[in-house]
Amino acid sequence: MAEERDAEGTEALIAELHKKIKDAFEVFDHESNNTVDVREIGTIIRSLGCCPTEGELHDFIAEIEEEEPTGYIRFEKFIPVMTRALVERRYRPAAEDILLRAFEVLDPAKRGFLTKDELVKYMTEEGEPFSQEEMEEMLSAAIDPESNTINYRDYITMMVVDEN
Amino acid sequence: MGCGTSSKKGNKSKKVIKAALVIQNWYRRYRARLRVRQHYALAIFQSIEYSDEQGQMQLSSFFSFMLENYTKTNNEDSALVTRIFDNTRRESQIKDRDDFLGLIEVPDSYDGPRLQFPLTFTDIHILLQAFKQQQILHAHYVLEVLFEARKVLKQMPNFSHVKTFPAKEITICGDLHGKLDDLMLIFYKNGLPSENNPYVFNGDFVDRGNNSMEILMILLVCFLVYPSDLHLNRGNHEDFMMNLRYGFTKEILQKYKLHGRKILQVLEEVYTWLPIGTIIDNEILVIHGGISESTDLNTLHQLQRNKMKSVLMPPVLGNQETGEKRNKSASNYVEPRKVEPDKTPSEDLTKQEWEQIVDILWSDPRGKKGCYPNTSRGGGCYFGPDVTSKVLSKNQLKMLIRSHECKPDGYEVSHDGKVITVFSASNYYEEGSNRGAYIRLSYGTMPQFFQYQVTSTSCLNPLHQRMNAMESSAFKILKEKMISRKTDLINAFELRDHSRSGRISLAEWAFSMENILGLNLPWRSLSSHLVTIDSSGSVDYMSSFDDIRIEKPTKDMKSNLTETMYRYRSDLKIIFNIIDSDQSGLISMDEFRTMWKLFNAHYKAHIDDSQIDELASIVDFNKDGNIDFNEFLKAFYVVHKYDKPGTSLA
Numbered sequence: 001m002a003e004e005r006d007a008e009g010t011e012a013l014i015a016e017l018h019k020k021i022k023d024a025f026e027v028f029d030h031e032s033n034n035t036v037d038v039r040e041i042g043t044i045i046r047s048l049g050c051c052p053t054e055g056e057l058h059d060f061i062a063e064i065e066e067e068e069p070t071g072y073i074r075f076e077k078f079i080p081v082m083t084r085a086l087v088e089r090r091y092r093p094a095a096e097d098i099l100l101r102a103f104e105v106l107d108p109a110k111r112g113f114l115t116k117d118e119l120v121k122y123m124t125e126e127g128e129p130f131s132q133e134e135m136e137e138m139l140s141a142a143i144d145p146e147s148n149t150i151n152y153r154d155y156i157t158m159m160v161v162d163e164n
Numbered sequence: 165m166g167c168g169t170s171s172k173k174g175n176k177s178k179k180v181i182k183a184a185l186v187i188q189n190w191y192r193r194y195r196a197r198l199r200v201r202q203h204y205a206l207a208i209f210q211s212i213e214y215s216d217e218q219g220q221m222q223l224s225s226f227f228s229f230m231l232e233n234y235t236k237t238n239n240e241d242s243a244l245v246t247r248i249f250d251n252t253r254r255e256s257q258i259k260d261r262d263d264f265l266g267l268i269e270v271p272d273s274y275d276g277p278r279l280q281f282p283l284t285f286t287d288i289h290i291l292l293q294a295f296k297q298q299q300i301l302h303a304h305y306v307l308e309v310l311f312e313a314r315k316v317l318k319q320m321p322n323f324s325h326v327k328t329f330p331a332k333e334i335t336i337c338g339d340l341h342g343k344l345d346d347l348m349l350i351f352y353k354n355g356l357p358s359e360n361n362p363y364v365f366n367g368d369f370v371d372r373g374n375n376s377m378e379i380l381m382i383l384l385v386c387f388l389v390y391p392s393d394l395h396l397n398r399g400n401h402e403d404f405m406m407n408l409r410y411g412f413t414k415e416i417l418q419k420y421k422l423h424g425r426k427i428l429q430v431l432e433e434v435y436t437w438l439p440i441g442t443i444i445d446n447e448i449l450v451i452h453g454g455i456s457e458s459t460d461l462n463t464l465h466q467l468q469r470n471k472m473k474s475v476l477m478p479p480v481l482g483n484q485e486t487g488e489k490r491n492k493s494a495s496n497y498v499e500p501r502k503v504e505p506d507k508t509p510s511e512d513l514t515k516q517e518w519e520q521i522v523d524i525l526w527s528d529p530r531g532k533k534g535c536y537p538n539t540s541r542g543g544g545c546y547f548g549p550d551v552t553s554k555v556l557s558k559n560q561l562k563m564l565i566r567s568h569e570c571k572p573d574g575y576e577v578s579h580d581g582k583v584i585t586v587f588s589a590s591n592y593y594e595e596g597s598n599r600g601a602y603i604r605l606s607y608g609t610m611p612q613f614f615q616y617q618v619t620s621t622s623c624l625n626p627l628h629q630r631m632n633a634m635e636s637s638a639f640k641i642l643k644e645k646m647i648s649r650k651t652d653l654i655n656a657f658e659l660r661d662h663s664r665s666g667r668i669s670l671a672e673w674a675f676s677m678e679n680i681l682g683l684n685l686p687w688r689s690l691s692s693h694l695v696t697i698d699s700s701g702s703v704d705y706m707s708s709f710d711d712i713r714i715e716k717p718t719k720d721m722k723s724n725l726t727e728t729m730y731r732y733r734s735d736l737k738i739i740f741n742i743i744d745s746d747q748s749g750l751i752s753m754d755e756f757r758t759m760w761k762l763f764n765a766h767y768k769a770h771i772d773d774s775q776i777d778e779l780a781s782i783v784d785f786n787k788d789g790n791i792d793f794n795e796f797l798k799a800f801y802v803v804h805k806y807d808k809p810g811t812s813l814a
Contacts, residue, residue, distance in 0.1 A: 016671060016688075023686030027203045031531025031578060046196030047689075053189055099190050105183035127184030130191075138191055141628055158628070159194050 014083065021082050024048050025075055034075040038065070041073055050085060051093035054128040060085075096160055103152035113149040198631050202596070204690060205631075205638035206572060209593035211683045212641055214540035216734070220409055221542025222767075223735045224476040229766045268304045268423055279305045281312065283388045288356065291385055295344060295378045303423035306381065310430045313384045316391055317437035322469050323461075324395045324442040326362065329607040336364045336450060336603040338567030338575075338586040339399065342373025342412070345618040346589055346600050347382065353616065354602065357386045357394045364442050366567045366586070367399020367452030367525070371410035373589070377419060384434075398438035398469075399452040399567070400525040400543075404428065405474040408738045436470040440524055445607055447562040454527030454566050454583075455552070456545045457535040459520065461559050467517040475522060475543060476738075479512040528569055529583045540684075549579040556582060565603065565611075574601025574615045590617045594637045596630035639693050644802045645681060646694070647712050648731040651724045652680050657705040667702040715801050725779065728769050730800045739763070740793040750790040753780050 024047050028040040036044065041064075042057050052060060064077040085091060106122055107114055114122075116139065123130045123138065130138070141158075142150045270278070277294035279287045279301075291301070328334050335354055340347055357363045365383055370376035387394045400406065407413045416431075417424040441451035441464075513521075526544025533548035552564060565584045569576075570592045576585045590600035604612045646653060656676040660668045668676075673695065674687035691697060696707035716726045729736070739759060743751050751759075760776045763769065780791070 019671070019674075020688050023689050024200070027200060027207060027686060030576070033531030035531075042192070043196040043199050046193045047200035051189055051193045053185065054192075093193060094186050094190060098186060102183035102186035105179050106187075122180070122184050123188060126181050127188050130188060134191070134195070137195065137627060159190075 014087075017083055017086055018079065021048065021079055021086070022075070025078060029075075035072040036075075036078075038069070038071055038073050041078075044078075045082065045085075045091070048082070048086065049093075050091035052091040056091060096156065099156055100153070103156070107152070112153065113147075113151045116143055116148045116150070119150055198627060201631055201635055202572070204686065205635045206570075206593065206597055207685055208638040208642050208690075209597065210570065211540070211685055212645060213593075215645075215681075215683060216409075218540060218542035219732075219735060220406065220476065223738060224478060224543075226735075226763070226766045227476060229762075268307065268426075270302050270304045274302055276300055276302055277305070278302075279308070279385070281308060283309075283312075283385055285356075285358070285389055288382070288385055288389060291382055292348070292351070295375070295382070296348070300419055301377075301381055303420050303427060306377070306420070306427055307423070307430060309381060309384050309388070310427070310434050312388055314430070314434050314437055316388060317434065317439075318470075320437075320439055322440045322465055322467070324364075324397075324439050325446075326364070326395060326442060326444045328445055328605060331606075332360070332362065333604050333606040334362045334364065334444065336366060336565055336586055336605065338366050338588040338601070339368035339570075339592075340365070340373070340379050341368055341401070341589045341592065342370055342376035342379055342415070343589045343592075343618070344373070344375035344378050346616075347379055349600075349616050349618055350588065350602055353614065354604075357390055359390065359393050362390075362393040362395070364395040364397065364444075364450050366442075366450055366565070367397045368401045368567065369396075369399070370412040371401040371407060372592075373411075374415065376412045376415055395442045396438055397441050397450060397452055398435065398525065400475065402435040402438055403474045403476075404432040404435065405476040405738060408741055409734045432473070433470075436473060440464060440469055440521065443561075444605065446560070448565060448605070449556075449559075449561050449563070450565045451524050452566060453525045453544055453568045454523070454529055455547055455555050455564065456523040456527055457547070457551050457554070458516075459523060459555050463517060463520055464524070467513060467520070469521070471513045472518065472521050475525070479515055479518050526568075529566075529578050529585070531578070549582070552579045552582050570598055571601075572598045574599040575603070575613050584611065586613075591619075594634040595619075596627075596634045635693075639690075640804065642690075643694065643708065643712050643804075645683070646677075646708055647714055647802060648727055649680055650709060650727055653677070654706070656680050661705075666706055667698070667704055670697065670701060670703055673703040673705060712802060712804050715803050721779075721782070722775065725771055725775055726800065728771060729797075730802070732763075732767070732769070733797050733800055736763075737793070737797055740797075744793070749794055750792055753789050753791065756780050756791050 024044050025036060027047075028036040028044060038061060041061055042052075042054075045052060045057070045060065060081065061073070064073055064081050066072075066074070066077075103114070104110070106118070119139070119142070120135060124135055142155045144151065276299040277290045279290065294301070326334060335350075337350060355361045363386075369379050369383055373379075383394070383396060387396055401410065401412075404413070413428060416427055420427055441449060443449055523544050526538060526541055528538060528541070528544070528546055529552065530546040530548060532546070533550045535548065535551050536546045538544045538546050556562065556564065563582055563584065564579075565586060567585065567587055569585055569587065570589070571585055571587050574587055574590065577583070578585070584603065586601055586603050587598070588600045588602055591597055592600075599615045599617045601613055601615045604614065653676065656679065657668055657673070658664075660672045660676065670688060670691060673691065677687050678684065691703065694708055696704040698704065714723075714726050714730045716729075740751060743755055743759060757776055757780055760771070760779075761773070764771050764776075
């Protein structure tokens, strides 16, 4: 890499980031008018590799919403904030072993699994609770219907493989 | 995050909260990624679908081109072109139904459904039961239904008028595209059609799915039993030329080996008698595609709708109406059917009337204001919310309900609630791609939406597995698109690869892909599925073609010729079908050559005459001067390296 390309390098990097953000945004821009439904913002941010909590997401949206919220987010407002988040490497996802430890905290008896009721209780009552739809979806993928339990090691492996 | 061994209750609770947060956070990201993958797959399916439709429209302009240029061709050629046009414009001298039906008997051994005319609701039940068991309705009954339907439809105006006031509810369904399970599900959830349960089916009953015939029969029989309560609107696929490309013709010829051609002939005419739209309570317009800024309901009410045979057969234009430059050497310019600007010969619509119908059947709503040509599909336009407001208020209407576009949730509301899209074929592109929906309307209330998704019993898979299946299907067809343009793509890549390293930047790759394929897709996000990217972020552009190739009839055929054949195979199939006037499946070598010359000139396919001659002799398998074009086209198909044999899509 020639030195004179360094300055251009950053510009090029930003340009590529912008393109990437635009691509992700456009997927949800159903009317092709550079706006997306505010409820899709979380999905878009996460598709770009970020992992904000619901609280962080809420703050992000507050920053890019219109003065009088319209239910839609405009691309011009979205892109500077999203670019900054990517450049500053904000909202990094937790590593896989952290995820495993989290399950183990919920399973102090170290059985290797959680029962359906336990998982539902934790996910819908603690932290940033799941909606019913989210809970049902997670169960449909995670649960072993015969034993009504979730083997969390297997579950993590499956989710991680899918990511790649 | 360690595990405290002797923690106070407060600490433990904090740990639990933190743990829950980690899991929820991770899951939400996982779910978001799945949803985005679903959207990408849908975007791929949709853009390829529309680009295909564009191909259909291009064929239309090819026919116009042939007609305009035929005087330049020599005598033999012009004879061919005349024949093509005589075939496409053949007067529907549909023989009397007695001529047709008299020749077809239902044998005693037939154990499929038997209908009794005049039809009653019993026949509806008989049909539904039979189709659930995958029986096939005998050609005799198919033709009887078609003839009866033609008779009744002929009496109807261009727009059906329906009232829900005071106490009726009406159900509106969108595209079904031959998916029988969806229709069965709708009837199960919403009840069969009757005087108290009216329906509007908003076009595109056929093509793509495997049961177009069954759906058509059910709908036509219901229509014949309840003509005032079952309303059918024509869609852009109720068009015999679209059927040639998109599967219904093939389905008919497969299910009805003996009488398929007769059925096709009558069907062609029945389509033209389908009403253009339905108007509910004088305030809601239900049409298949959309509108344009020039949509004029008065014109649409008055024109003779049955003259709209196909979107591929625009009215023949006179000198004054065409915008294209006429050939200067027009000294012995002979015009075939010339149309005087103010008069229409009995067989054609005016240009304006024809365009009005195309707009109704092909347009799509968009957020951008104004009215623009619909470049994705190649026909109709994109219309903005201002166009909707204007056209609706000009005609004292309140709402437009249309179909034509697949939506992930089965329906979509746009243009400030003035436009509703309803699409009733769930899993349209692939298992898990989208839900289907229908609308229930009654006077003075908000429309109610009902959604569903047909799942095959073997497919109660969790979301991520369905996602994987859909995704791999989408990428497979995208790669097939890529290989059909391999030569052009490689040229574009090499233009940017100054050092001949086989690598270019992601940006350059994305730009070339979009440019050559003409598909508006998020290429950067899709790149990892299509091509190998090394650690420095450079794209190894040849890697896309490692696991896929086009099979060809002989080894020595040049790749650009192979690609061209593969790329245009649908168009060629249609053209050959038309040339083949006696429907023998064979055309002569001369016809083949002539057709190719014209095709080459219009499509700029860069195939020179010697290649054509070579090709012609290759495909004349029997060396008898005739070409079996179905065999010929079957010879070009894509092989995916990791497929089991026999599973590639031709």
